[in-house]
Amino acid sequence: MNEIKIDSKLAKRKFIPLPLGSIKPRGWLLNQLRIQVNGLSGHLDEFWADIARSGWIGGDAEGWERAPYWLDGIVPLAFLLDDAKLKEKIHKWIDYILTHQNPDGWLGPIKDTRYKEYDPWPIFIIMKAMTQYYEATKDERVISALRKVLIRLDKLLDERPLFDWGKSRWADGVLSVHWFYECTGEEWLLNLAKKLHDQGYNWSEHFADFKYKERLTIGFDQTTHVVNNAMAIKSPGVWFRQSHNEADKKSVYQILEMLDRYHGQVTGIFTGDEHYAGLNPSQGTELCAVVEYMFSLENLISFFGDVAFSDRLEKITFNALPATFKPDMWAHQYDQQANQVICKHSEDKVYATNGPDSNIFGLEPNYGCCTANMHQGFPKFASHLWMKSEDGGLAIIAYAPSEADISLSGSSVNAILETDYPFDDKLNFTIKTDKAIEFPLYLRIPNWAEGAEIKIGNDVIKAKSGTFHKIVREWSGTTSLTVHIPMRVVISRRYHNSVAIERGALVYSLKIGEEWKKVKGEEPHADWEVYPTTDWNYALEINEANPEESIKFELKTVGDCPFSPEGAPIIAKVKGRKVPEWTIEHNAAGPLPESPVKSSEPLEELTLIPYGCTNLRVTEFPKL
Numbered sequence: 257m258n259e260i261k262i263d264s265k266l267a268k269r270k271f272i273p274l275p276l277g278s279i280k281p282r283g284w285l286l287n288q289l290r291i292q293v294n295g296l297s298g299h300l301d302e303f304w305a306d307i308a309r310s311g312w313i314g315g316d317a318e319g320w321e322r323a324p325y326w327l328d329g330i331v332p333l334a335f336l337l338d339d340a341k342l343k344e345k346i347h348k349w350i351d352y353i354l355t356h357q358n359p360d361g362w363l364g365p366i367k368d369t370r371y372k373e374y375d376p377w378p379i380f381i382i383m384k385a386m387t388q389y390y391e392a393t394k395d396e397r398v399i400s401a402l403r404k405v406l407i408r409l410d411k412l413l414d415e416r417p418l419f420d421w422g423k424s425r426w427a428d429g430v431l432s433v434h435w436f437y438e439c440t441g442e443e444w445l446l447n448l449a450k451k452l453h454d455q456g457y458n459w460s461e462h463f464a465d466f467k468y469k470e471r472l473t474i475g476f477d478q479t480t481h482v483v484n485n486a487m488a489i490k491s492p493g494v495w496f497r498q499s500h501n502e503a504d505k506k507s508v509y510q511i512l513e514m515l516d517r518y519h520g521q522v523t524g525i526f527t528g529d530e531h532y533a534g535l536n537p538s539q540g541t542e543l544c545a546v547v548e549y550m551f552s553l554e555n556l557i558s559f560f561g562d563v564a565f566s567d568r569l570e571k572i573t574f575n576a577l578p579a580t581f582k583p584d585m586w587a588h589q590y591d592q593q594a595n596q597v598i599c600k601h602s603e604d605k606v607y608a609t610n611g612p613d614s615n616i617f618g619l620e621p622n623y624g625c626c627t628a629n630m631h632q633g634f635p636k637f638a639s640h641l642w643m644k645s646e647d648g649g650l651a652i653i654a655y656a657p658s659e660a661d662i663s664l665s666g667s668s669v670n671a672i673l674e675t676d677y678p679f680d681d682k683l684n685f686t687i688k689t690d691k692a693i694e695f696p697l698y699l700r701i702p703n704w705a706e707g708a709e710i711k712i713g714n715d716v717i718k719a720k721s722g723t724f725h726k727i728v729r730e731w732s733g734t735t736s737l738t739v740h741i742p743m744r745v746v747i748s749r750r751y752h753n754s755v756a757i758e759r760g761a762l763v764y765s766l767k768i769g770e771e772w773k774k775v776k777g778e779e780p781h782a783d784w785e786v787y788p789t790t791d792w793n794y795a796l797e798i799n800e801a802n803p804e805e806s807i808k809f810e811l812k813t814v815g816d817c818p819f820s821p822e823g824a825p826i827i828a829k830v831k832g833r834k835v836p837e838w839t840i841e842h843n844a845a846g847p848l849p850e851s852p853v854k855s856s857e858p859l860e861e862l863t864l865i866p867y868g869c870t871n872l873r874v875t876e877f878p879k880l
């Protein structure tokens with residue numbers, strides 16, 4: 257976010273994101289971003305036609321959403337890592353786009369062969385990439401290019417209102433228009449934002465009278481589409497800034513409630529393969545929906561400062577996001593499942609409208625949108641970890657090893673967080689200032705963290721769960737503080753009365769032996785099926801009243817590839833019995849037996865690992 261220089265008419269954000277480049281990843285997060293840049297993200301432009309020969313750089317391949325999607329993720333990736341090679345690529349791309357703006361103001365190809373001319377949707381995406389690029393580089397050409405394209409868009413909407421994807425995803429357009437307004441103070445932009453809102457789909461109405469309570473098997477529909485819904489979560493929040501209407505804020509909570517109640521999964525996401533798919537953990541969720549849900553939450557926490565948004569952001573980031581990638585991030589799935597016991601090409605499939613390759617790991621399984629859009633996940637999480645508070649302080653809204661450089665009241669502040677969180681429960685902060693200065697520091701205490709404690713020197717402070725704990729003091733020189741957020745085991749009852757296990761921000765799943773079989777393509781970007789080599793059909797013996805008695809955790813070291821079955825930094829042991837009648841049907845875990853279940857099989861010790869470390873897993877278990 258840019259420093260706001262104008263007297264903005266938009267509602268103040270509780271927390272203001274820092275300009276790209278202010279936050280640097282450390283520890284496991286730095287390592288994960290390096291895995292990403294060494295995988296598909298850093299190489300897609302070298303061999304994947306829709307980027308390598310994109311219409312956006314004058315090529316003959318797709319000239320619509322794919323290159324903008326890729327840029328929207330690799331711009332933050334490059335600047336977070338300060339990666340010279342990736343930055344050079346980006347400069348070339350942005351330079352081409354800026355120097356080839358059409359005389360009428362349109363940015364990028366006016367028409368791709370498959371889509372209508374002057375489609376606003378790809379403009380919404382490229383603006384997100386451009387605004388991040390501007391924050392990192394201060395390249396003034398971006399400002400003049402955005403002004404031109406927005407003037408063109410403003411006229412265009414009078415001639416032809418929003419349609420298709422742009423109509424569903426209007427809030428992404430408004431986000432960038434608001435960014436530009438707060439950058440320049442030009443009032444006409446508020447009218448443009450209103451036009452986008454008024455022509456856009458009314459998601460608040462959709463969820464106020466929510467009709468889709470079951471798995472859908474009908475054909476394509478914009479309004480029940482999983483990615484559109486994940487993007488829509490932020491839409492009333494985005495509009496609240498301009499409307500100042502409390503009903504818009506309330507609507508955000510209603511959307512979350514409906515999606516959780518009828519389609520929710522234990523990792524915080526909802527199913528859609530690729531339309532609403534119900535509560536069954538064998539149904540899928542598309543990767544685009546995972547990263548878009550994260551982006552929605554990063555915005556909502558900034559607008560409203562509610563800890564619940566941060567809790568869910570962490571849950572999705574540490575579980576659903578990494579689980580859907582091959583650990584080296586050279587392959588991804590289109591659809592992931594909470595109970596995912598086999599990943600193979602399946603003509604006989606559980607997905608309502610998605611195709612036979614939807615849950616193999618590959619370059620572009622099912623459809624290439626995720627191949628283009630997946631890059632924003634980890635980088636935008638990293639670039640939103642620290643924010644400036646509305647009262648001029650510093651806030652950390654989600655936890656991962658990182659540091660932030662920020663100027664507060666004329667003093668340079670460097671804040672470092674060293675931690676193995678979410679695997680460990682200790683957070684070690686070091687705050688350095690170049691001169692003595694008073695400012696508030698806000699530390700997020702998750703809703704699940706009962707008994708959190710903050711230590712500064714000899715002071716021990718109790719912090720309340722579900723709050724941003726505020727510490728106001730004079731910070732001088734170097735100050736260390738430690739936060740301990742205790743992680744207790746939580747057992748939840750889910751589909752067919754099954755049980756799922758959470759501890760802190762992590763969800764735990766059965767570790768299943770895997771055999772990877774290459775089915776297509778060339779390494780490193782090949783397509784893979786994954787077959788189970790160990791049994792998976794277990795019911796658990798768990799003492800729900802006192803779960804710590806029946807689940808034992810063991811913390812290991814956080815290695816080079818924490819989000820992999822072998823590299824799991826923490827494991828848990830539980831006991832269970834096989835349920836022989838629970839088998840694979842339609843190439844997925846068959847109907848989940850209704851709990852409680854009976855089994856006369858021997859009691860076995862089972863190993864659970866974090867969901868994000870798995871490729872195959874059972875997450876919702878029958879209970880004995």
Ligand SMILES: [Zn+2]
Pocket residue numbers: 542543544545624625626627629
């Ligand atoms: Zn996708």
